[in-house]
Amino acid sequence: MSKKHNFGAGPCILPQEVFAEAAKAVLDFNGLSILEVSHRSPDFIAVMDEARDLVKASLNVPEGYSVLFLQGGASLGFLISAMNMAGKNKRAAYVDTGAWSTKAIKEAKNAGLTVDVVATSEDKNFNYIPKTINAGNEYDYIHFTSNNTIFGTQFKTLPKFDIPVVCDMSSDIFSREINVGDFDIIYAGAQKNLGPAGATLFIVKDSILGQSTIDMPTYLNLKTHQSKDSMFNTPPVFSIYVSMLNLRHLIKNGGVKAIATKNDAKADLLYNEIDANPFFKGATAVEDRSNMNVTFVLTDESKQAAFDELWKAANVVGLKGHRSVGGYRASMYNALNIDSVEVLVNCMKAVK
Amino acid sequence: MSKKHNFGAGPCILPQEVFAEAAKAVLDFNGLSILEVSHRSPDFIAVMDEARDLVKASLNVPEGYSVLFLQGGASLGFLISAMNMAGKNKRAAYVDTGAWSTKAIKEAKNAGLTVDVVATSEDKNFNYIPKTINAGNEYDYIHFTSNNTIFGTQFKTLPKFDIPVVCDMSSDIFSREINVGDFDIIYAGAQKNLGPAGATLFIVKDSILGQSTIDMPTYLNLKTHQSKDSMFNTPPVFSIYVSMLNLRHLIKNGGVKAIATKNDAKADLLYNEIDANPFFKGATAVEDRSNMNVTFVLTDESKQAAFDELWKAANVVGLKGHRSVGGYRASMYNALNIDSVEVLVNCMKAVK
Numbered sequence: 001m002s003k004k005h006n007f008g009a010g011p012c013i014l015p016q017e018v019f020a021e022a023a024k025a026v027l028d029f030n031g032l033s034i035l036e037v038s039h040r041s042p043d044f045i046a047v048m049d050e051a052r053d054l055v056k057a058s059l060n061v062p063e064g065y066s067v068l069f070l071q072g073g074a075s076l077g078f079l080i081s082a083m084n085m086a087g088k089n090k091r092a093a094y095v096d097t098g099a100w101s102t103k104a105i106k107e108a109k110n111a112g113l114t115v116d117v118v119a120t121s122e123d124k125n126f127n128y129i130p131k132t133i134n135a136g137n138e139y140d141y142i143h144f145t146s147n148n149t150i151f152g153t154q155f156k157t158l159p160k161f162d163i164p165v166v167c168d169m170s171s172d173i174f175s176r177e178i179n180v181g182d183f184d185i186i187y188a189g190a191q192k193n194l195g196p197a198g199a200t201l202f203i204v205k206d207s208i209l210g211q212s213t214i215d216m217p218t219y220l221n222l223k224t225h226q227s228k229d230s231m232f233n234t235p236p237v238f239s240i241y242v243s244m245l246n247l248r249h250l251i252k253n254g255g256v257k258a259i260a261t262k263n264d265a266k267a268d269l270l271y272n273e274i275d276a277n278p279f280f281k282g283a284t285a286v287e288d289r290s291n292m293n294v295t296f297v298l299t300d301e302s303k304q305a306a307f308d309e310l311w312k313a314a315n316v317v318g319l320k321g322h323r324s325v326g327g328y329r330a331s332m333y334n335a336l337n338i339d340s341v342e343v344l345v346n347c348m349k350a351v352k
Numbered sequence: 353m354s355k356k357h358n359f360g361a362g363p364c365i366l367p368q369e370v371f372a373e374a375a376k377a378v379l380d381f382n383g384l385s386i387l388e389v390s391h392r393s394p395d396f397i398a399v400m401d402e403a404r405d406l407v408k409a410s411l412n413v414p415e416g417y418s419v420l421f422l423q424g425g426a427s428l429g430f431l432i433s434a435m436n437m438a439g440k441n442k443r444a445a446y447v448d449t450g451a452w453s454t455k456a457i458k459e460a461k462n463a464g465l466t467v468d469v470v471a472t473s474e475d476k477n478f479n480y481i482p483k484t485i486n487a488g489n490e491y492d493y494i495h496f497t498s499n500n501t502i503f504g505t506q507f508k509t510l511p512k513f514d515i516p517v518v519c520d521m522s523s524d525i526f527s528r529e530i531n532v533g534d535f536d537i538i539y540a541g542a543q544k545n546l547g548p549a550g551a552t553l554f555i556v557k558d559s560i561l562g563q564s565t566i567d568m569p570t571y572l573n574l575k576t577h578q579s580k581d582s583m584f585n586t587p588p589v590f591s592i593y594v595s596m597l598n599l600r601h602l603i604k605n606g607g608v609k610a611i612a613t614k615n616d617a618k619a620d621l622l623y624n625e626i627d628a629n630p631f632f633k634g635a636t637a638v639e640d641r642s643n644m645n646v647t648f649v650l651t652d653e654s655k656q657a658a659f660d661e662l663w664k665a666a667n668v669v670g671l672k673g674h675r676s677v678g679g680y681r682a683s684m685y686n687a688l689n690i691d692s693v694e695v696l697v698n699c700m701k702a703v704k
Contacts, residue, residue: 008393011388
């Protein structure tokens with residue numbers, strides 16, 4: 001079988017070594033399958049502890065923060081983060097960079113908060129990141145999405161604020177260095193640079209736990225999960241195990257700092273081709289281009305069949321753009337090697 | 353490596369063939385790892401469709417019901433089922449058979465409902481199933497837990513009611529034949545007889561969808577998941593894939609009817625030994641003994657070290673009783689073979 005180059009937007013490619021180790025554990029993890037071990041067993045508690053510690057190590061999580069694994073993805077995270085951050089104003093500021101941000105706004109309202117959209121790029125179908133964002137202390141917190149998988153935009157520098165900050169980092173966490181201390185809640189679905197679908201990561205400033213001004217059901221209260229070391233109920237054992245393997249692999253290969261350099265190189269390679277090749281153009285503002293999800297279109301639609309044939313023949317998969325943008329989307333998560341990007345660039349060069 | 357006999361309470365044993373196929377798919381599922389396939393890909397949509405169809409086939413789910421896969425386990429299901437069933441009375445009847453039922457009651461209250469406990473076995477530390485349960489139409493619905501993993505009790509005959517019925521079947525679904533038409537919502541964490549931890553099954557009568565009298569956040573509304581074929585957000589891909597494999601295996605081997613006969617035989621074997629052996633006694637009322645979780649204690653505590661040495665030497669694992677009951681708990685889910693029960697019974701016979 002020839003190797004496929006997986007540019008899919010997520011669930012996405014993980015390192016081949018991680019797949020190999022995960023498959024082995026499905027057959028034998030200390031004498032049982034990893035799929036049949038009790039989450040209360042010392043063997044799995046060690047996995048959970050190591051996963052938590054590796055998140056802390058790879059992102060330099062400071063004292064006073066907890067790392068939690070839940071379920072439900074960012075889609076439930078929208079609600080959980082709003083509920084847990086509700087303060088005396090019950091009012092929050094949201095930056096709307098499209099799709100995920102828009103859904104986050106909806107769930108904050110469902111949580112009972114008044115939401116003000118303090119910055120948006122809706123006027124240009126979210127093809128850029130708003131540059132001026134002001135939010136005063138009439139707000140309990142401000143929320144933004146660090147990277148938009150659909151439109152291919154990314155906060156190249158993460159903004160800072162004088163009020164509590166919540167960030168959905170689902171699609172670029174572990175891809176670059178961040179300062180966790182600038183945030184009150186970071187949350188992320190696992191299925192990009194962390195692990196397989198099924199787990200949701202929360203990094204939470206301990207001082208916000210239990211401070212919400214609204215009543216919450218037990219599962220939605222982050223305090224529940226923090227007080228039980230993410231074992232309030234049966235956790236998604238296998239997703240957490242594979243996340244642990246993947247974080248081990250990340251750290252063994254130089255950690256977030258090293259992968260960020262590789263991600264920059266991959267992005268440079270592809271964006272340079274997009275800019276140099278007359279048959280292609282980027283779909284977003286140049287200064288807001290995502291390193292994770294590269295969106296681009298053909299300048300001459302008559303070349304589509306020829307280009308599609310080229311990349312399919314080269315074993316490239318997952319390149320179709322999201323229906324709300326069209327064109328192409330090359331997602332280049334941590335585990336995608338630069339060789340795969342070279343294969344794609346060569347297909348682009350071959351368009352005549 | 354000698355084979356372990358896994359009597360763990362969950363996540364629990366699944367068929368060895370399922371582990372083998374799952375491991376293969378982690379390495380190669382149509383050219384990618386199952387862990388990196390897009391949930392929007394035709395390959396995974398086919399998995400989701402088959403998983404849904406196999407649930408329907410194995411439980412004879414009638415027309416007018418939807419099969420949904422969510423996340424969060426029964427712990428989030430407690431809340432979701434209450435929110436979705438809230439009717440004009442905003443009042444619900446609950447049967448309290450301990451632990452999980454008690455938590456379900458708490459979350460129904462958190463959903464804003466008034467809860468009446470219409471039957472309980474709390475007076476005897478939940479070691480039996482209440483026999484008389486009355487609930488009139490002042491209640492929007494009645495809720496019960498079909499099997500209690502901790503205390504080892506089970507409704508041997510599922511009760512019927514004249515009002516809508518919600519049942520948490522986490523620990524015995526697919527272990528015996530049921531009449532789905534008697535229920536409005538059945539929910540179950542996957543990690544017993546369905547698949548690995550990380551997915552939550554809902555079987556829902558379509559006519560209740562969208563009828564709740566309380567406002568719900570998007571993720572918690574079952575209508576959200578039904579209208580998107582369980583693809584509202586990224587589903588727990590691998591858990592659903594393995595659940596599909598496991599249901600294929602179940603049906604290939606005669607389905608729920610055949611496995612129920614095997615489960616009865618395993619239960620008879622172990623309970624007969626408990627009753628015949630002077631060193632052991634069962635921990636529950638005889639008529640309410642669970643086929644899934646067999647709880648028992650030593651009549652002579654001085655034999656504990658000897659018995660523990662025997663079963664550990666025989667490669668039996670997962671036999672420790674829950675802290676709230678003590679003693680031993682032998683969980684005998686579908687995939688546990690009768691040979692394993694024979695091994696355990698022989699250890700019991702060897703106690704002198």
